[in-house]
Amino acid sequence: MIDGTMNAEKMGISNRKTVFQLIRNVPDISRKELSESTGLDPSTISRIVSSFRKQGYVQETGLNRSTSPGRSSVRLSVIKEAAISYLISLGVEKTILGLGFLDHSVQRIEEFATPRGFDLFLKTLADKISKHFREFPTKNRTIAMSFSLPGIIDRKNRYIYNLPHLGWTGIQLREAVHRVLGETRLEVLAANEAQLSLMAERYLNDTLTPYKHGFYLFLSQGIGGAILSEGDLYLGRSFSAGEAGHMRIDKNGALCQCGGRGCLETLAAIEPVVRDYERKGTALYGANSLEKFRSLISRYRQGDPLAIEGLSAMQDNLVLGITNIANLLNPEFLMLGGMGYDLPEEWTSILEGRVKKEALTSAGKGLKILRATMDIYDSTLLGSDLLAMDYFTEKNIR
Numbered sequence: 005m006i007d008g009t010m011n012a013e014k015m016g017i018s019n020r021k022t023v024f025q026l027i028r029n030v031p032d033i034s035r036k037e038l039s040e041s042t043g044l045d046p047s048t049i050s051r052i053v054s055s056f057r058k059q060g061y062v063q064e065t066g067l068n069r070s071t072s073p074g075r076s077s078v079r080l081s082v083i084k085e086a087a088i089s090y091l092i093s094l095g096v097e098k099t100i101l102g103l104g105f106l107d108h109s110v111q112r113i114e115e116f117a118t119p120r121g122f123d124l125f126l127k128t129l130a131d132k133i134s135k136h137f138r139e140f141p142t143k144n145r146t147i148a149m150s151f152s153l154p155g156i157i158d159r160k161n162r163y164i165y166n167l168p169h170l171g172w173t174g175i176q177l178r179e180a181v182h183r184v185l186g187e188t189r190l191e192v193l194a195a196n197e198a199q200l201s202l203m204a205e206r207y208l209n210d211t212l213t214p215y216k217h218g219f220y221l222f223l224s225q226g227i228g229g230a231i232l233s234e235g236d237l238y239l240g241r242s243f244s245a246g247e248a249g250h251m252r253i254d255k256n257g258a259l260c261q262c263g264g265r266g267c268l269e270t271l272a273a274i275e276p277v278v279r280d281y282e283r284k285g286t287a288l289y290g291a292n293s294l295e296k297f298r299s300l301i302s303r304y305r306q307g308d309p310l311a312i313e314g315l316s317a318m319q320d321n322l323v324l325g326i327t328n329i330a331n332l333l334n335p336e337f338l339m340l341g342g343m344g345y346d347l348p349e350e351w352t353s354i355l356e357g358r359v360k361k362e363a364l365t366s367a368g369k370g371l372k373i374l375r376a377t378m379d380i381y382d383s384t385l386l387g388s389d390l391l392a393m394d395y396f397t398e399k400n401i402r
């Protein structure tokens with residue numbers, strides 16, 4: 005990006021963005037720290053910060069007194085309500101509607117069972133958002149509706165290629181949403197749930213800071229995935245890179261939602277594991293398959309032989325899938341996310357040992373298999389807030 009055509013004005017734009025991103029990402033940062041991290045001189049930092057304060061995006065949060073007198077420094081942070089977005093974490097069975105803020109805090113509004121058809125879903129959502137928006141005192145600070153979706157999305161054009169478990173294909177999401185919520189004048193943003201969850205973990209989970217190459221395996225009704233390459237999301241030509249759930253591991257296996265046979269998700273996703281348990285044993289407690297999976301895990305902890313058998317079969321298939329991912333991408337870490345957050349710790353370390361043994365030496369050695377630190381809803385909600393506030397930054401910080 006930096007080439008001979010870069011002029012002072014353009015430098016100014018990117019400096020402002022860099023400083024703003026730092027204030028967004030490092031709460032309570034000081035001007036001195038901003039200057040040290042960016043290499044910009046203190047007077048430039050002061051000028052940029054003062055313009056953000058005038059715009060109402062950034063505030064001083066008080067003094068952080070250091071031990072030596074006269075060295076206290078004023079801390080800076082973004083103003084939470086300077087930008088707000090509706091967040092829609094659309095799950096195959098349950099949808100959560102929330103609000104996300106510039107400081108990346110998230111507030112849940114309500115949850116509802118996901119209607120099977122897109123039109124009914126949109127109508128349900130529109131009713132809820134219209135009602136909320138009408139009475140929302142800070143509606144003028146609200147910028148977007150940001151969707152986390154279980155499938156393949158062209159995030160640039162807000163186009164849904166395919167949400168296989170819902171059977172929704174070929175939807176111009178922005179146009180569809182604007183037909184029913186046009187009066188709100190909110191931008192529509194959307195991305196895949198695994199990609200958003202990876203961004204959320206990168207934002208909040210310090211253990212990921214040193215890593216540039218990784219894979220986030222999103223376990224839910226199906227299996228999704230997201231690739232971290234050179235510190236950035238790798239999306240592929242049409243945004244579907246990382247769809248690990250559809251790697252074929254049994255050519256004679258069960259038919260998958262994608263039309264193929266024997267995909268990893270037909271064997272190791274939450275839905276088949278829960279279904280298999282209930283076929284052999286008793287019904288699991290829970291209103292949907294994710295809740296039932298949690299109850300399967302507690303039965304595993306209590307020593308229920310069928311639950312142990314079910315999770316062990318799931319592990320056999322995940323070992324195959326993850327070994328393939330490790331050999332193909334040679335990542336530093338693979339994170340079990342989505343419902344992977346709920347998996348037992350010792351089960352995960354056994355899985356790690358098995359993958360390390362089966363993968364190529366170069367791929368297995370040093371590979372870390374981690375569990376997500378945020379559950380399936382916290383990560384998708386935070387991820388959609390990050391998407392919204394990146395959009396806000398892109399649009400407003402020039």
Ligand SMILES: [Zn+2]
Nearest residue numbers: 250260262267
């Ligand atoms: Zn498939």
